Amino acid sequence: MTQSKRDARPSVQDVALIVGGGPGISSSCARLFAKNGMRVAVAARNPEKAALETLEKMHGVRRFACDASEAAAVEQLFKNVVQDIGRPRLVVHNIDGRVPGIFRKSVIEADPIMALETLRSAAFSAFLVGQQAARLMLGNELDTNGAKGTIIFTNASAALKGFPSSGAFAMACHAKSGLAQSMARELMPQGIHVANVPIDAAIGWTQEDGTRAHRLAGTTVDDNMADPDHIAETYLQLHRQHRSTWAFEVVLRPWVEKW
Amino acid sequence: MTQSKRDARPSVQDVALIVGGGPGISSSCARLFAKNGMRVAVAARNPEKAALETLEKMHGVRRFACDASEAAAVEQLFKNVVQDIGRPRLVVHNIDGRVPGIFRKSVIEADPIMALETLRSAAFSAFLVGQQAARLMLGNELDTNGAKGTIIFTNASAALKGFPSSGAFAMACHAKSGLAQSMARELMPQGIHVANVPIDAAIGWTQEDGTRAHRLAGTTVDDNMADPDHIAETYLQLHRQHRSTWAFEVVLRPWVEKW
Amino acid sequence: MTQSKRDARPSVQDVALIVGGGPGISSSCARLFAKNGMRVAVAARNPEKAALETLEKMHGVRRFACDASEAAAVEQLFKNVVQDIGRPRLVVHNIDGRVPGIFRKSVIEADPIMALETLRSAAFSAFLVGQQAARLMLGNELDTNGAKGTIIFTNASAALKGFPSSGAFAMACHAKSGLAQSMARELMPQGIHVANVPIDAAIGWTQEDGTRAHRLAGTTVDDNMADPDHIAETYLQLHRQHRSTWAFEVVLRPWVEKW
Amino acid sequence: MTQSKRDARPSVQDVALIVGGGPGISSSCARLFAKNGMRVAVAARNPEKAALETLEKMHGVRRFACDASEAAAVEQLFKNVVQDIGRPRLVVHNIDGRVPGIFRKSVIEADPIMALETLRSAAFSAFLVGQQAARLMLGNELDTNGAKGTIIFTNASAALKGFPSSGAFAMACHAKSGLAQSMARELMPQGIHVANVPIDAAIGWTQEDGTRAHRLAGTTVDDNMADPDHIAETYLQLHRQHRSTWAFEVVLRPWVEKW
Secondary structure, three states: OOHHHHHOOOOOOOEEEEEOOOOOHHHHHHHHHHHOOOEEEEEEOOOOOHHHHHHHHHHOOEEEEOOOOOHHHHHHHHHHHHHHHOOOOEEEEOOOOOOHHHOOOOOOOOOHHHHHHHHHHHHHHHHHHHHHHHHHHOOOOOOOOOOOEEEEEEEEHHHOOOOOOOHHHHHHHHHHHHHHHHHHHHHHHHOEEEEEEEEOOOEEEEOOOOOEEEOOOOOOOOOOOEOHHHHHHHHHHHHHOOOOOEEEEEEEEOOOOOO | OOHHHHHOOOOOOOEEEEEOOOOOHHHHHHHHHHHOOOEEEEEEOOOOOHHHHHHHHHHOOEEEEOOOOOHHHHHHHHHHHHHHHOOOOEEEEOOOOOOHHHOOOOOOOOOHHHHHHHHHHHHHHHHHHHHHHHHHHOOOOOOOOOOOEEEEEEEEHHHOOOOOOOHHHHHHHHHHHHHHHHHHHHHHHHOEEEEEEEEOOOEOEEOOOOOEEOOOOOOOOOOOOEOHHHHHHHHHHHHHOOOOOEEEEEEEEOOOOOO | OOHHHHHOOOOOOOEEEEEOOOOOHHHHHHHHHHHOOOEEEEEEOOOOOHHHHHHHHHHOOEEEEOOOOOHHHHHHHHHHHHHHHOOOOEEEEOOOOOOHHHOOOOOOOOOHHHHHHHHHHHHHHHHHHHHHHHHHHOOOOOOOOOOOEEEEEEEEHHHOOOOOOOHHHHHHHHHHHHHHHHHHHHHHHHOEEEEEEEEOOOEEEEOOOOOEEEOOOOOOOOOOOEOHHHHHHHHHHHHHOOOOOEEEEEEEEOOOOOO | OOHHHHHOOOOOOOEEEEEOOOOOHHHHHHHHHHHOOOEEEEEEOOOOOHHHHHHHHHHOOEEEEOOOOOHHHHHHHHHHHHHHHOOOOEEEEOOOOOOHHHOOOOOOOOOHHHHHHHHHHHHHHHHHHHHHHHHHHOOOOOOOOOOOEEEEEEEEHHHOOOOOOOHHHHHHHHHHHHHHHHHHHHHHHHOEEEEEEEEOOOEEEEOOOOOEEEOOOOOOOOOOOEOHHHHHHHHHHHHHOOOOOEEEEEEEEOOOOOO
């Protein structure tokens, strides 16, 4: 297969679904996928956020409301997306899921209810989304890379290392890695590319005016922080890998990050 | 510190609590700890099991009822144990937690309710038990090894590798590893030894008549299966390690196991 | 930084050096890099091989003779390359180094002389090449991705897992991983991207006539084997990653590979 | 098998060989093994060191001269040990191998000759010692734990993580881990227990007068440093593990160590 044939790949227009919607990785993915000719849907608890409205206005991205930790809601989401823009060949699970009550809490202080909520939001939702994605994709045709689809799980440093005062989040991120690994071993031989992408960094996104921003207002953002526009490029490359050479896990970190 | 002083260590009688009670690792631990002079408690959903009654009769082990995936129940358990036999210096979390509905199920078949139940039973219960154990132990005196206590998490092969058709269990076991690692980094510098012990094997336990048995009746049990009596020895050695040389993770597997 | 600016990146023509020269990954890299406008050099013990002559004729690739396990030879190689085509910004170490005398030999049978030779050919040569590459690149200007250069180590399954009857090769591949990791932690904050790419697969390359071939003549090659043309694409993507999101390790394996 | 039977295990007197001889782990092992009734040999480049003379005088330990990075020397060592005190059932490879010229050197500064020397001293010697040990042990009778013998490799933090300015040592330590893993997978099913024990800490040993000392004179040694007397206990426990539950890798670190 030649390089040029591969680049021309999506003879039929690709459909991408991004679960989790914020101004960072989800927005960057939605923009980049749309620019590359895909029909794109983003699902979020609250799809009325300004960031998502901008995506719709500027890039034609479809918005869906979904609590991804509810099985019925996730099942319905996939039905709605298929009906609206078609069967996804690329599904990104991009939910961090950390509940404020566990943030930087020692294991003796962390609220158990919030620890369980974090497990549900971050890991169980990945199971639900991965399950629906797999069910759908197994029915897809092979594309020119020999794939039926790609499922990508965004993950965090806590998937690589259990940091102190981070027990509940370490549980959730490790759980997501374990799920991704199991799904990769199960689904790759059936033609579905599964990838786990721990971002070992703070994330500073690019705003519409070109400047970069961070969750904590006033933070100076430089290339010491992961730029979600570049994360999105890696996701697209993963989606376009030929099945003779699939990567399962890619850890992305800025050049100056300690690890 | 000399070897002989260390062996004489428990000047005050040690208290051990084992959460999860079956005829395998829990029973072996209870027996071995009791033989080594500890006061021992075992908690199980159903403490009326024959295996636990035998432990009580033969070794004076105390039995407690506890659903370890309920925060209030775990809190109460620790209160009851302290009142009954004293403050634990050794706590073992020995709950597998696999719910039948996910066993050998592909990710597209596994019942989401049971996947969540597995996360709760195996991983969230570890959080609850670990939290209560840490709270208590931080108030303990140092023993002659410089420790305030030991928390051991029994884990499984699925913590090391996400096998196909095992997504929900891979999530739960990885979650437990992530929790254990975070707790180790947080609590070791405070004098609490935290260990994660994945048993990479089927387990065949020793019955009172000296023969060995396995969960699936009729299985031939040889030393191709991990013997819980030997697992218990490793737990006791971990509990007795000096804090200058603590092991966090020990994977135990039989000589013929493929890995 | 916009996507289009990044793609236009090499305002000055990039120079790539590939150490190790065979019909597989080295040839695919040389072809792809040349097609993307780089000046390319390939170094091999025997640069008279047909595969390399074809690269020169078809793609203008420069050939150099070098025993990469000799410090003086590697130093000279870099001098020659700089003089001939300029300072490399991309260096690929692509030497397998397995000596026949250790292949599938149990640890009691493997010839110690060949075990040491394997360590020298595979791992020590990586040290020498990495050292010269780092020395040179630290003097490079930053490119538009904020990098002074990229050093990529091709590695093998034996870097991920020490297989039985493979002790000497496991030593060499693990050594290469350890080196790569140390260099990444040291050089990334200085602007040099270091990557380790274990190929967890047999490799079947594409011949000039478009059919695929394998080291063992007569082997049927399908996409069950890693295609070096696709491996080369990953290398190019790694070279073009922005320093806000560098990947250190990427394992590539075919969809049907067991792991 | 009961606990008491296992403790009585060495019906025939065990023979232990420790390769590498200093005042730290080697001395602690030699003392502990001798106290537990084994016949013990220690091999070192220079067996005339004071530490080894003390071991001989106080504990009857036999001393042998051996450059463990020379194949013929290692072969001869094993012959001499067998002739002198019998066939070893426990072999410890305890050579650090770091050559001063690479210590805390960046990859661009490290002397290649010393990098290769480090690979030979630390990793290739492990291959040679492991090979001879395996050859001998395969001819041993099974002991009461079902084992023909135990081979333990002492390793370092650099086996777990490639630190900056530590490339050559990272290579050597990773190589040793790869070798150990391959040998474990190969030899365990043949009855030989292989273990890799990275000590993730500085080591401060106990002197004959009971005070503790460190390689750098004047360093204050507390339990922030690994105590080789306790490391030796872990080695003895590994040697005595029943083959139904063998541990391959045990990382030992002090309670306050960062990791």
